[in-house]
Amino acid sequence: MKIGIGSDHNGFEMKEAVKHFIQESTEHELVDYGCHSCASTDYPDVAFEVSEEISKGNLDRGILVCGTGIGVAIAANKYPGIRAATAHDVYSAERAQLSNNAQIITMGAQIIGEEVAKKVVEAYLNVEWADGSKRKVDKIIEKEQEFVGRSFEKMATSNNLDS
Structure with a gap:
């Protein structure tokens, strides 16, 4: 599976931790859409870029991180055809995919810690939508x-x- 990942400056450190987790523990191809430092970055820019690549068929799924996970979810959901769901626990991450075929999950770096984020991402990536x-x-x-x-x-x- 080809996965896009991105964040604003508030989610940078969590994005990096999740990125390394995916690279070390899975065989998924990962594309990092930024941000690439803690410098101020507007979350809509990153969310729109990941959403567009999914819409074009260049990515299978996306993971977006900001302070709360809400801003990137709102921005991604403005893009036609995209279903982005905020997930801060394993059950929500699974249901985002199983029930809603969400192409993107979003998380808040100020809401959950990095270890929980890794479990959320793992749960999201390990399920496939079966017309639920x-x-x-x-x-x-x-x-x-x-x-x-x-x-x-x-x-x-x-x-x-x-x-």
Whole structure:
């Protein structure tokens, strides 16, 4: 499996610990989308990049870390087709994949410690979606497509008004 990982400055140290854990204990291919230091980094930039690569089919899954895990989840979920779930325990990580086919899990470095984060990531990567809650996931996809269509219509209308 090809996995993208990224963080803002608040999640940098946890991202690095999780990255090393994956590299040392699995055979998954890992791509680091930053940040690459503790320098201030805006979490939406990293979340959008990982989300886009998943959307293009260049990654199978993603792991994003910020201070709470909430900001990167909100940002990633703005990207059409992406389902990102915050997981701070093993059960939530498993259910994110088994029930919701979440392509991305997010974690908060100020919420959980590195050892728990490793267990969360391990649980997430060790399960595969088997159409669990497919009917519900399909409803989410349908609603998203409805709103994406509306957004494009609204943009076209706005652009026509501006000319």
